[in-house]
Amino acid sequence: MAFxxxxxxxxxxxxxxxxxxxxxxxxxxxxxxxxxxxxxxxxLPGGFVQIEESLEEAARRELHEExxxxxxxxxxxxxxxxxxxxxxxxxxxxxxxxxxxxxxxxLQAATDARDAAWFAIDDLPPLAFDHxxxxxxxxxxxxxxxxxxxxxxxxxxxxxxxxxxxxxxxIILERPLDKRNFRKKIQKMAILVDLNEIQxxxxxxxxxxxxxxxxxxxxxxxxxxxxxx
Amino acid sequence: MAFxxxxxxxxxxxxxxxxxxxxxxxxxxxxxxxxxxxxxxxxLPGGFVQIEESLEEAARRELHEExxxxxxxxxxxxxxxxxxxxxxxxxxxxxxxxxxxxxxxxLQAATDARDAAWFAIDDLPPLAFDHxxxxxxxxxxxxxxxxxxxxxxxxxxxxxxxxxxxxxxxIILERPLDKRNFRKKIQKMAILVDLNEIQxxxxxxxxxxxxxxxxxxxxxxxxxxxxxx
DNA sequence: CCAAAAGTGTTCACGGTACACCCATGC
DNA sequence: GCATGGGTGTACCGTGAACACTTTTGG
Numbered sequence: 001m002a003f004x005x006x007x008x009x010x011x012x013x014x015x016x017x018x019x020x021x022x023x024x025x026x027x028x029x030x031x032x033x034x035x036x037x038x039x040x041x042x043x044l045p046g047g048f049v050q051i052e053e054s055l056e057e058a059a060r061r062e063l064h065e066e067x068x069x070x071x072x073x074x075x076x077x078x079x080x081x082x083x084x085x086x087x088x089x090x091x092x093x094x095x096x097x098x099x100x101x102x103x104x105x106x107l108q109a110a111t112d113a114r115d116a117a118w119f120a121i122d123d124l125p126p127l128a129f130d131h132x133x134x135x136x137x138x139x140x141x142x143x144x145x146x147x148x149x150x151x152x153x154x155x156x157x158x159x160x161x162x163x164x165x166x167x168x169x170x171i172i173l174e175r176p177l178d179k180r181n182f183r184k185k186i187q188k189m190a191i192l193v194d195l196n197e198i199q200x201x202x203x204x205x206x207x208x209x210x211x212x213x214x215x216x217x218x219x220x221x222x223x224x225x226x227x228x229x
Numbered sequence: 230m231a232f233x234x235x236x237x238x239x240x241x242x243x244x245x246x247x248x249x250x251x252x253x254x255x256x257x258x259x260x261x262x263x264x265x266x267x268x269x270x271x272x273l274p275g276g277f278v279q280i281e282e283s284l285e286e287a288a289r290r291e292l293h294e295e296x297x298x299x300x301x302x303x304x305x306x307x308x309x310x311x312x313x314x315x316x317x318x319x320x321x322x323x324x325x326x327x328x329x330x331x332x333x334x335x336l337q338a339a340t341d342a343r344d345a346a347w348f349a350i351d352d353l354p355p356l357a358f359d360h361x362x363x364x365x366x367x368x369x370x371x372x373x374x375x376x377x378x379x380x381x382x383x384x385x386x387x388x389x390x391x392x393x394x395x396x397x398x399x400i401i402l403e404r405p406l407d408k409r410n411f412r413k414k415i416q417k418m419a420i421l422v423d424l425n426e427i428q429x430x431x432x433x434x435x436x437x438x439x440x441x442x443x444x445x446x447x448x449x450x451x452x453x454x455x456x457x458x
Numbered sequence: 459c460c461a462a463a464a465g466t467g468t469t470c471a472c473g474g475t476a477c478a479c480c481c482a483t484g485c
Numbered sequence: 486g487c488a489t490g491g492g493t494g495t496a497c498c499g500t501g502a503a504c505a506c507t508t509t510t511g512g
Binding site (some may be wrong): 180185202204205206 | 473475476482485
Binding site (some may be wrong): 001002003004005006007008009010011012048049051052053054055076078079080081082083090092094 | 231232239308
């Protein structure tokens with residue numbers, strides 16, 4: 001079977017930068033390529049856009065098929081279309097980035113057939129194609145966006161402590177934050193619900209658990225509220 | 230001549246949202262289509278990405294060929310790839326937006342063969358394809374970006390008055406700004422050069438002319454400076 | 459001399475930042 | 486009882502916002 005066009009058409013792929021948060025570090029999920037080009041190099045999960053699916057559908061499909069990840073925050077990042085970026089043929093890729101809670105998504109699913117692994121953002125292996133450039137951009141976007149939209153919660157479990165939340169921002173923004181000021185600010189925004197639960201199995205005073213109140217946030221937005229950290 | 234692939238390939242286009250600033254309004258340059266589909270509807274300048282040019286090259290080429298615009302600020306906006314967005318075949322478009330100084334770019338060039346015209350942003354004609362959606366997004370991006378990056382200057386002549394600059398922000402942000410506070414803030418940033426010139430041919434006190442000092446801005450950025458209005 | 463826009467300082471309220479100690483719990 | 490992190494308030498400073506009059510120029 002073959003498909004013929006009057007003018008040359010580039011191939012179009014989607015690639016996904018999947019961010020996860022370890023206790024200590026920001027990480028990215030990569031997949032080891034088994035085919036040429038770049039066999040044995042690590043690469044972003046991704047693949048060709050099917051002719052009857054939208055870009056977002058393609059990205060979510062790849063997220064699921066290649067990384068075993070579903071129902072997560074995902075957003076288009078940028079499109080990369082330099083002429084030589086794929087040695088086989090002209091390939092334009094539309095990059096997305098996703099935020100997942102590592103502990104909730106067991107890596108099992110992802111390891112099915114593929115060789116997949118999380119890498120610390122500042123200790124990445126050699127990458128295929130221009131994926132390093134894509135990751136750079138995704139990281140910049142994350143750093144910028146996390147400050148004025150409440151997307152950081154996507155990296156945490158549903159129930160989290162204020163200290164975990166603070167650590168998240170410290171890790172992403174790469175600077176220490178003052179505990180009291182941080183709590184004051186977050187609490188004042190009133191977008192967290194106190195779950196009236198406390199941590200279990202910790203070797204010190206147990207912290208209160210909170211959840212992000214998406215509905216409340218939506219209402220506040222309508223009233224002109226602006227998240228900002 | 231024909232081009233054949235093992236799997237179906239979408240077509241890829243670029244489309245450009247070209248913003249310009251009139252005395253009173255923010256405007257967009259549109260081109261009247263003479264071919265189906267959407268013949269006689271207005272559309273964003275754009276066209277197919279050639280197989281041997283990058284996305285940005287394609288966007289700049291279209292900017293020049295269709296709108297007669299060169300050497301302007303331009304940035305990738307977003308990629309639109311819904312399945313039915315072009316009735317002919319599957320077309321994915323990578324949208325860019327550009328900022329031009331209307332008075333410097335004579336519309337002549339653009340009017341060559343094409344029917345091109347500037348439209349006020351809140352008085353657009355019926356548009357082809359999903360171009361309304363693209364413009365919506367471009368406008369949101371412009372409104373957001375203008376506040377924390379000094380791109381507004383791209384819409385003004387090289388020499389401008391502080392009042393012109395203030396009007397620009399008032400028009401884009403759609404809210405009045407306080408004259409004294411605005412001047413205080415801009416002057417403190419020290420990214421303008423006082424050209425020691427004044428307006429000519431005005432029927433009132435002539436205002437001082439300023440220019441945007443790109444080099445100085447670059448240096449400040451390196452020192453951790455953040456433009457913000 | 460009148461119309462039209464240019465240019466210029468001060469006050470107040472609020473939010474950001476810096477900072478240190480007691481509390482609860484498990485071992 | 487000690488080690489570990491949880492939780493809390495206050496004082497100061499800088500920035501954002503509100504606000505009105507004098508100056509210059511052309512007609």
